[in-house]
Amino acid sequence: MGEVRKCQVLVVGAGPGGYVAAIRAGQLGLDTVIVEGDKAGGTCLIRGCIPSKALIHAADRFESLQQHASEGGHMGISVSGEAEVDMAALVSWKDAIVERLNKGVEALLKAAGVDLVKGWATFTGPKKCCVDTKEGIVEFEAENVIIATGSSHI
Known part of the structure; x- marks a missing residue:
């Protein structure tokens, strides 16, 4: 490990609790770091x-098209086949929606001056943690810590 x-x-x-808190801290001018193991946005997004x-x-939409086709194309709208x-x-369409919203959250963090770090945090003390990133371990020491790890799916 290098410098702290x-x-x-x-x-x-970086779910809805974490990213909103980080954005507000950034807006208030506080040097803010948010750590997320996956993608910003949380389980819901x-x-x-x-x-x-x-x-x-x-x-x-699929069901509506099938229903309309079975009604013989009334209203002057026909469905062929x-x-x-x-x-x-x-799945690609759904993934594009999720990706667009994820990028929106990341843009809000950036606009607020928040540093987004992708990795998994392990606390080593009350206000210290090590984050395992793709680039290696990064050590953080904070004046204030917000744990917003949210829920996990079952």
């Missing part, structure tokens, strides 16, 4: 609510 990176606020977890809602929306699902394209 000092900051005023260290937030562990990355693998929960948002992806589920996107897929439910697609399923509703049967509606089909291309799962690879559907």
